[in-house]
Amino acid sequence: MRLFREKEWLFSLLIISLFIWLIFLGNSPLRDWDEGTVAQVAREIWRAPLGSMHWLYPTLGGEPYYNKPPLMHLLIAWTYSIGGVNEWTTRLPGAVLTALGVPLLYLVGCLLFNQSLPSLFGALVYLTMLPVVRHGRLAMLDGTTITFFLLLLFCLLKARQNRLYALGVGFCLGLITLTKGMIVLLLGAIACLFLIADRQFALLTSPYLLVGIFLGNAPAIAWFVAQWQHYGERFFQVHFQAQTFDRLAQSVEGHSGPPWYYLIELIKYSFPWLLFLPEGLYLAWKKRQTSWGHLIMIGIIVYLGTISLMRTKLPWYVMPIYPFLALAIGAKLSDIWQYGHFKVRSFTIFLAIIAIAGLGGCVYFILAKKEPILIVMSIALAISMSIAAWLIKQRDRNFIPVLFSGMYLVLGLLMSSQSWIWELNEAFPVKPVAELIRANVSPGTQIYTSFAYERPSLDFYCDCKVTAATLPTLQQMLFNKSYLLLDNAALQQINLTGSKIIGSAKGLTLISP
Numbered sequence: 001m002r003l004f005r006e007k008e009w010l011f012s013l014l015i016i017s018l019f020i021w022l023i024f025l026g027n028s029p030l031r032d033w034d035e036g037t038v039a040q041v042a043r044e045i046w047r048a049p050l051g052s053m054h055w056l057y058p059t060l061g062g063e064p065y066y067n068k069p070p071l072m073h074l075l076i077a078w079t080y081s082i083g084g085v086n087e088w089t090t091r092l093p094g095a096v097l098t099a100l101g102v103p104l105l106y107l108v109g110c111l112l113f114n115q116s117l118p119s120l121f122g123a124l125v126y127l128t129m130l131p132v133v134r135h136g137r138l139a140m141l142d143g144t145t146i147t148f149f150l151l152l153l154f155c156l157l158k159a160r161q162n163r164l165y166a167l168g169v170g171f172c173l174g175l176i177t178l179t180k181g182m183i184v185l186l187l188g189a190i191a192c193l194f195l196i197a198d199r200q201f202a203l204l205t206s207p208y209l210l211v212g213i214f215l216g217n218a219p220a221i222a223w224f225v226a227q228w229q230h231y232g233e234r235f236f237q238v239h240f241q242a243q244t245f246d247r248l249a250q251s252v253e254g255h256s257g258p259p260w261y262y263l264i265e266l267i268k269y270s271f272p273w274l275l276f277l278p279e280g281l282y283l284a285w286k287k288r289q290t291s292w293g294h295l296i297m298i299g300i301i302v303y304l305g306t307i308s309l310m311r312t313k314l315p316w317y318v319m320p321i322y323p324f325l326a327l328a329i330g331a332k333l334s335d336i337w338q339y340g341h342f343k344v345r346s347f348t349i350f351l352a353i354i355a356i357a358g359l360g361g362c363v364y365f366i367l368a369k370k371e372p373i374l375i376v377m378s379i380a381l382a383i384s385m386s387i388a389a390w391l392i393k394q395r396d397r398n399f400i401p402v403l404f405s406g407m408y409l410v411l412g413l414l415m416s417s418q419s420w421i422w423e424l425n426e427a428f429p430v431k432p433v434a435e436l437i438r439a440n441v442s443p444g445t446q447i448y449t450s451f452a453y454e455r456p457s458l459d460f461y462c463d464c465k466v467t468a469a470t471l472p473t474l475q476q477m478l479f480n481k482s483y484l485l486l487d488n489a490a491l492q493q494i495n496l497t498g499s500k501i502i503g504s505a506k507g508l509t510l511i512s513p
Contacts, residue, residue, distance in 0.1 A: 006116055010103050013123055017099040020127070020412055021137055025095055026088030028421045029431055029457065034316075035139040036456030039090045041065050042076035043460070046085070056223070057230055061465045062444070064231060066238035069223055071178040072141055090139045098136030098143030102127045104150040105323055109330065111157035112292035117337065121400070122330025128407035131269045131315075132322050134420060141180045142319040148175040149187050150323060153295070156191060160200065163208045170212025177220035182244045187320065190302050197294040247312035257313035262304060265318050266325075272385070272403060273329050275350050279342075280328035283335060292327065299324035337397050344392055351389035358382030369419070377413035380406065427455065432505040433485070434461030440502045440510060447483045448474055450490035451508070481513035 030036050041058050048054030055074055058065045075093035083089040105126050109119025126132055136143030155168030169191070177184040195204055203209060227235045267274065281300070287293035300321060307317050336342045358381035365374040384406020391399035414420050428451075441447065443463040454468050466485060469477065474484055475494055486494065486509050502510040 006110060009116065009120055010106060013103045013106055013127070014100070016408070017102040017127055018096070020133060020408065020415060021095040021099040022092075023412060024416050025091050025137060026086055027416075028087065028418060029424060029429070030087060030090060030460060031138060031421050031423055032427075032455050032457050034141075035090070036458070036460045037067075038073060038076065038139045038141075039085075040456060040460045041070070042073040042080060042090070043085055045070070045073055046077040046080040056226055061459065064235075066227075066231070066235055067243050068141065068181055069178045069220065071175070072139075072144060076139065091137060094139055094141070094144050095137050097147050098132070101136075101143065101147040101150050101323070104147060104154060105326065108150055108153050108157065108323075109292075109327060111154070112295060112327070113331070113334075115334075118292075118327075118331045118334035120330070121333040121337075122327045124404045125273050125329045125333070126323060126326035128404060128411060129270065129273065129322055129326065130411065130414075131265075131319065133411050133415065135316055135319055137415065138421070140316065142316050145176055145180045145183060145187075146320050146323060148172050148179060149320060152176070152187075152191060156195070156203075157291075159203055159206070159208070163203070163206050166203060166206050166208035167212035167215075169209055170214065170216030172216065173213060174216035174218070174220045177217065178223065181239070183320075186303065186306055190299050193298050193302065194295050197298060198291050248310050251311045251313075255312050255314050259308045261313045262308055262318045262321075265315055266321075270325070272351060272354055272388075272407070273325075275347055276329045276332045276336075277325060280325075280330075280332035283331055284328050287331075292331065296324050296328045296331075300328075333400055337400060340395065340397060342392070344395060347392045348389045351385045351392065355382045355385035355389060358385060371417055371419065373413055373417040374419060377410055377417070380413060381410045384409070427451075428506040428508065430455060430458040430461050433508050434458055436503050436505040436510055437462035437464055437466075437485070440512070441483055445483060447485055448477045449485040449508070450474060450487050451485070478511065478513060483513065484511040485509070486511060 030039055037060060041060050044059050044062075045055050055070065055077070058070045058073055072094060076090055079089040079092050083092075102123050106119050106123035109122045110116055113119055132143070149172070152169055152172035155165045155172060158165035159169065173184055173188055176187060192204070195201075227239070270277070281296075284293045284296040288297055303321050303324070304318075307313075310317070358378050362375055362378035362382065365371060365378055384402060388399040388402045388406065391402060437447065438461075441462070441464055445464045447462075447464050447466045448469045449466050450471070451468055454466065458466050471490060471493055474486070474490065478484055478494065478496075478499055484494070484499075487507060488509075491509055496511060498513075500512045502512050504510070
């Protein structure tokens, strides 16, 4: 009976996860920076003739692409061959793989807790965390990396009863490496420390584990060897030094922040589940002699500590910590459900504040954005948080399913809107500008712009290379018969004698020599 119920929950989690990750997946343009870059690399793989080995030696704008191994890019190129090049096919592989992480987390929880309730609550928390859903829908590598890591943990835990599953651990390490490179060292260290803390010493020396590591990492090692043979020392300088190890010791491309940067990220985007996190962590600490206590404490301390000490700070670096947080919160919610131990006053106040914020958001969206879906979303947030606060005040444990259903509805509405990628509002919309360029400039042409920085999404949509340059450089490039893309200020300062204004879009003017 228990096995049948677990299969039911597993299937239900899969369906609701796929729904929220795939709903209106292509309704917004690609985002800078990662999405535009990943899509461009994938399209160049897709365009390459058969037998060209482009899949092994990917390029970005015709230049060698050293940054990340090409597993995700290959998957996107495959979807391009089936469904064409668009936002939906670009995001589809990562969204599906990230969605699979929800039922996988449930399975991992069942093996850790040896009961389904905290596992189910943990999976539902993970499902209804804004950063997990949002970043998992983007054409990025983090959601896929987390899913492969959860699969690794599942194999690791199953190997306690059946050593054959240890083979899967090695293959998962290989998949993580082929997806996001050297992050495998950190995630692999967490898995190894968990085995040691859990006293699974025999598994560490299991022939199945060693064979799995060898076979699973063979493709990744072969890829690195192929890059070294093809590009020489330049590959190691860029891939390992500039893109990996330099990020530990220095701020790359100005992406810096204080050591508490990621704590602020968690506080900003983890409500309402953040309310239950302190007691969840305390519960994990009290149960630190158990497998689930070991994993949660080791995962959070090692991962959060490492990325907090890194000099380079980017919001999505924190993503792999969310499964550990979800398990801790799931354990606390299970404790509340079974024993009714929770802080009535503080939980009521915090949820009431979120409800009031929902009403404030409703007023803002009515006056400013005037997007009906966001208005409905704010109302849903206010109503669900109000009901949950009232139930908590009544000491009714049913506030938990209200929170789950309310957050799922809110996230579903947000993903249905045009605003789930809010970074698109930070600069000009790229698609109208790209249409202007595509209508007048041959693909692959070098264009120079007065805009402050380069935008990979613009390169992708216009199928040209648009490079930011200073005014003197722009003037020189115009004399050298190059195309320019100028804002209004630069347009007034550059001598356009002998050149032609082709057209304008979104405050930018295209100039031909």
